[in-house]
Amino acid sequence: MSTPPTGQIRAPAAETAWNEPAALVAAMLNPALIATLLSTAADAYTRRHTSGMPWTLSFIIAPLTLHQGTREALPASTRTHLSTWISHHPVLRAGFPRRAQVLVAPVRTGLRFALRHHVLELHHDCLKPATRPHTTPPQETEMHDILRSARLIGGWMAENETAAVFAGLGVGP
Structure with a gap:
């Protein structure tokens, strides 16, 4: 083990502890994971509106789905209106x-x-899943929670005007 220029001894365990959150964030922002959750949401949306999900909703779905506190606060179904939940x-x-x-x-x-x-196809500014999801992740895993939330949010978005969703959440497209 080399000594850093400051004279402090570097502890490998400390480096690992500091790098773990960064590794978790990198895994959550993995393009394949984001593609999968967007496909899942677009599938739920497309079941209600065959034209597809407006691509701009991707920027709403990902932060709602990937943030653990938000996922845990989501209702069990789309019966709760989005504006009420907000x-x-x-x-x-x-x-x-x-x-x-x-x-x-x-x-x-x-x-x-x-x-x-x-994974997704773009048709007239709307996203449609290229294929239906084939497998589901094991129950009681974070991946299962993320995809369940993406499905719920995709269905929820289908019940609301896109502009109202952005306004309700305080963001613009």
Whole structure:
């Protein structure tokens, strides 16, 4: 082990502890994961509107789905109206614009990945899944929660006007 210029001894365990959150964030922002959650949301949306999901909603779906606190606060079904849910969760709504801004670049990358690898198709500014999801992740895993949330949010978005969704969450397309 080499000594850093400051004379402090570097502890490998400390480096690992500091790198673990970065590795977790990198895994959550993986283009394939984002492509999968967008495809799942687009599938739920397309079941209600065959024209497809407006691609701009990708920038709403990802921050709602990837943020654990938001996922845990989501209703069990789309029977709860989006505006009602937003009004009951002012802290989540207040933090949403910042979370959405931070995810713009990863969502763009995930969209490009999805289109390039034929996970999603773009038709007249709307996304449609190229294929239906074939497998489901094991129950009680974070991946299962993310995809369940993406399906719920995709269905929820189909029940609301796109402009109203952006306005309600305090962001613009």
